[in-house]
Amino acid sequence: DAGVIQSPRHEVTEMGQEVTLRCKPISGHNSLFWYRQTMMRGLELLIYFNNNVPIDDSGMPEDRFSAKMPNASFSTLKIQPSEPRDSAVYFCASSLPGTTDTQYFGPGTRLTVL
Amino acid sequence: QQQVKQSPQSLIVQKGGISIINCAYENTAFDYFPWYQQFPGKGPALLIAIRPDVSEKKEGRFTISFNKSAKQFSLHIMDSQPGDSATYFCAASKGGNEKLTFGTGTRLTIIP
Numbered sequence: 001d002a003g004v005i006q007s008p009r010h011e012v013t014e015m016g017q018e019v020t021l022r023c024k025p026i027s028g029h030n031s032l033f034w035y036r037q038t039m040m041r042g043l044e045l046l047i048y049f050n051n052n053v054p055i056d057d058s059g060m061p062e063d064r065f066s067a068k069m070p071n072a073s074f075s076t077l078k079i080q081p082s083e084p085r086d087s088a089v090y091f092c093a094s095s096l097p098g099t100t101d102t103q104y105f106g107p108g109t110r111l112t113v114l
Numbered sequence: 115q116q117q118v119k120q121s122p123q124s125l126i127v128q129k130g131g132i133s134i135i136n137c138a139y140e141n142t143a144f145d146y147f148p149w150y151q152q153f154p155g156k157g158p159a160l161l162i163a164i165r166p167d168v169s170e171k172k173e174g175r176f177t178i179s180f181n182k183s184a185k186q187f188s189l190h191i192m193d194s195q196p197g198d199s200a201t202y203f204c205a206a207s208k209g210g211n212e213k214l215t216f217g218t219g220t221r222l223t224i225i226p
Contacts, residue, residue: 004157031211042218043158043203050211091157100211101146105157 002026004106006092012112018080021109024073025094033103034067034077035091043091048100049075082113117141118206120217127224133191135220137204140185144206148214149178149189152201161202162189194224 005024013019025032033048047057049069060067064083069075079086089110093103119138127133137147148163164171164178164187171178177190191198204217 033213043216045213045216048213055211056213093157098211099209100207100213101148101163101209102160103214105159107155108157 004092004094004104006090006106006109008109009107010110010112012114013082014114015083016081017113018078019082019086019111019113021077021090021092021111023075023077023092023106025075025092026104027073028096029094029104030072030097031095031100031103032069032075033093033095033100034075035093035105037089037091037108038087046077079111082111084113087111087113117215118204118217120204120220122220123218124221125223127191127194127222129194129196129224129226131194131224133189133194133198133222133224135189135202135204135222136186137188137206137217138184138186139206141206141208141215142185143208144215146207146209147178147180147187148205149176150203150205150216152203152219154200158203191222194222196224196226198222199224 007022031050034046037043046059047067052069067077089108091108093105095103149161150158151161152158162176175192180187202220205214207214
């Protein structure tokens with residue numbers, strides 16, 4: 001079975017550019033989570049969706065960040081404009097219907113903003 | 115507001131020894147406490163989890179001890195092996211469709 005798929009795996013961009021990270025959750029999962037991991041702040045939940053609807057976006061740092069889930073098999077996290085402090089590893093995770101107890105993480109996207 | 119506090123930040127244990135990582139939580143509504151294991155370059159993966167109706171759960175060399183009155187739980191790795199070297203995160207949630215709140219992580223290194 002394919003796990004959570006994220007693309008790209010690595011992204012290097014310059015400050016001010018738009019960055020779009022993509023995620024395909026595991027088929028049949030209806031909750032999707034975006035996390036950011038840094039050495040300083042650890043693993044932070046940015047936003048999570050249930051049945052394609054954003055449930056909690058309190059972790060989204062600021063208006064430069066936006067996330068969408070147009071259907072059950074695809075989500076994007078966009079940063080516009082990007083800043084050096086956005087450099088981190090971004091993870092997408094998904095879970096089965098009715099529970100977020102077990103979350104399956106993707107391999108992550110390592111973002112570097114120069 | 116850090117709702118789950120994890121310690122230590124890093125830990126070095128000799129092969130064959132016992133690794134112990136501790137977590138404390140504040141929200142008494144939490145009723146699910148998982149541990150995730152993350153290897154370099156990979157995403158975290160569920161290792162073991164416990165609910166507060168039991169004080170201990172064991173799976174192979176991994177044991178969670180849970181103290182409801184103290185609002186603390188810990189991960190014990192018996193007979194630690196070099197392959198256990200990873201970052202470990204504790205977490206907590208209210209269950210159902212509630213989000214997980216993660217601790218800050220412990221980088222565990224097992225030396226020969």
